[in-house]
Amino acid sequence: MDRNKQLFEQSQITIPGGVNSPVRAFGSVGGTPIFFKRALGSRLWDENDKEYIDYINSWGPMILGHAHPEVIQVVQEVAKGSLSFGAPTERELTMAETIVRLVPSIEQVRLVSSGTEATMSAIRVARGHTRRDKIVKFEGCYHGHADALLVKAGSGALTFGQPSSAGVPHDVAKDTLTLPYNDTEALRELFDQMGAEIACVILEPVVGNMNLIIPEQEFLLTLRRLCTDHGVVLIFDEVMTGFRVALGGAQELFNVIPDMTTLGKVIGGGLPVGAFGGKKEIMSQLAPHGPVYQAGTLSGNPVAVAAGLKTLELIQEKNFHTRLAEITSNLVTGLTQIAKNKGKEFTARNVGGMFGMYFSSKAPNSFDEVMTSDRESFKKFFHLMLEQGIYFGPSAFEAGFVSAAHTQDDIQQTLDAAEVAFAAF
Numbered sequence: 470m471d472r473n474k475q476l477f478e479q480s481q482i483t484i485p486g487g488v489n490s491p492v493r494a495f496g497s498v499g500g501t502p503i504f505f506k507r508a509l510g511s512r513l514w515d516e517n518d519k520e521y522i523d524y525i526n527s528w529g530p531m532i533l534g535h536a537h538p539e540v541i542q543v544v545q546e547v548a549k550g551s552l553s554f555g556a557p558t559e560r561e562l563t564m565a566e567t568i569v570r571l572v573p574s575i576e577q578v579r580l581v582s583s584g585t586e587a588t589m590s591a592i593r594v595a596r597g598h599t600r601r602d603k604i605v606k607f608e609g610c611y612h613g614h615a616d617a618l619l620v621k622a623g624s625g626a627l628t629f630g631q632p633s634s635a636g637v638p639h640d641v642a643k644d645t646l647t648l649p650y651n652d653t654e655a656l657r658e659l660f661d662q663m664g665a666e667i668a669c670v671i672l673e674p675v676v677g678n679m680n681l682i683i684p685e686q687e688f689l690l691t692l693r694r695l696c697t698d699h700g701v702v703l704i705f706d707e708v709m710t711g712f713r714v715a716l717g718g719a720q721e722l723f724n725v726i727p728d729m730t731t732l733g734k735v736i737g738g739g740l741p742v743g744a745f746g747g748k749k750e751i752m753s754q755l756a757p758h759g760p761v762y763q764a765g766t767l768s769g770n771p772v773a774v775a776a777g778l779k780t781l782e783l784i785q786e787k788n789f790h791t792r793l794a795e796i797t798s799n800l801v802t803g804l805t806q807i808a809k810n811k812g813k814e815f816t817a818r819n820v821g822g823m824f825g826m827y828f829s830s831k832a833p834n835s836f837d838e839v840m841t842s843d844r845e846s847f848k849k850f851f852h853l854m855l856e857q858g859i860y861f862g863p864s865a866f867e868a869g870f871v872s873a874a875h876t877q878d879d880i881q882q883t884l885d886a887a888e889v890a891f892a893a894f
């Protein structure tokens with residue numbers, strides 16, 4: 470029997486759904502999740518020793534490619550000095566100073582162990598700072614699984630049709646207001662009605678959790694101005710876009726500056742690191758000096774921070790992001806052309822090293838447009854490519870990711886597989 474099938478059957482006995490994160494279960498594409506045992510560069514190997522080109526890259530962290538020798542080396546070195554102290558280390562200071570230097574809107578930053586912790590904490594600080602309760606998010610955006618944010622959420626919540634999760638008390642969800650992404654008029658109306666009650670607005674400045682959606686400049690500029698005018702904290706959730714779409718993230722790309730930023734994924738280099746930061750005036754609300762409590766046993770973990778620091782060092786190499794954007798653009802341009810030649814309704818686009826593929830005639834700019842894409846075609850395409858050793862995200866509502874280890878040969882192999890896949894359905 471196929472090892473993946475065997476492991477998946479067995480995993481479902483002791484792990485809910487057989488996975489430790491829902492999107493991994495292949496629920497929306499069907500079939501059996503692939504169990505991987507190792508990876509190197511752009512490649513993955515499953516438990517049957519089948520090789521794949523990886524376009525998930527752990528949902529963003531593996532921007533250098535898997536098992537980068539310098540990252541592995543520093544992890545091995547630091548681990549020899551113990552794995553955790555629960556006390557301050559110089560390395561955390563270096564990480565904080567690096568983040569502050571690379572993301573100038575961040576004057577102070579605190580490390581945590583996941584993107585969820587980062588967004589949950591940022592919202593609490595914003596509520597403490599403004600003494601207001603309401604928060605605003607956008608339908609289809611995903612910011613991790615903190616109660617207040619599992620309202621009309623994206624990613625796995627959208628994939629499995631539960632954008633507003635069970636188990637979130639009404640009294641929590643009632644303070645979360647949701648708006649349509651890229652709808653400037655709806656923004657204006659809400660701020661006119663309730664601007665004085667809103668603590669913060671949190672958004673993905675490039676959305677990767679309802680597939681890839683690019684913000685309209687007017688939407689971002691209006692949001693920035695309304696938050697300033699009403700004393701609302703503007704939080705850019707750059708857990709996915711941070712250090713990926715540009716060295717300084719989406720805020721550098723669009724030149725719109727938030728009051729707070731959340732980070733994750735790339736800053737851990739594959740180990741658990743998240744971060745939230747922003748203006749010192751806001752961050753000074755945090756314990757131990759301020760009244761807003763937030764804490765974490767493994768926050769700033771020395772081994773995870775070492776992996777993140779080495780990753781941040783290497784992505785500062787000259788032209789790193791230019792090259793990443795170029796090779797990702799070669800992928801999306803090639804896929805779009807092949808689909809067109811085969812008469813398929815398909816388009817793809819990228820922002821830096823993250824990309825979206827859409828089985829629709831044009832790239833969507835809103836949640837409603839995303840929902841019109843053809844999920845059955847995605848499902849067929851996904852499996853036809855998987856059979857040929859190309860591993861895309863098992864959901865029509867996820868962005869894909871390219872690493873610096875991907876070569877033009879990898880792209881060509883992917884395009885050759887797409888020729889076969891698009892011809893087959």
Ligand code: KE4
Pocket residue numbers: 490491492493528583584585586588611612613614624625673677678706707708709733734867
């Ligand atoms: P984590 O708690 O999963 O580290 O981060 C939550 C999060 C916050 N903000 C954004 C913009 C995110 O994309 C995420 C997590 N991304 C998903 C992928 N769509 C993680 C994959 C998963 O849930 O298994």
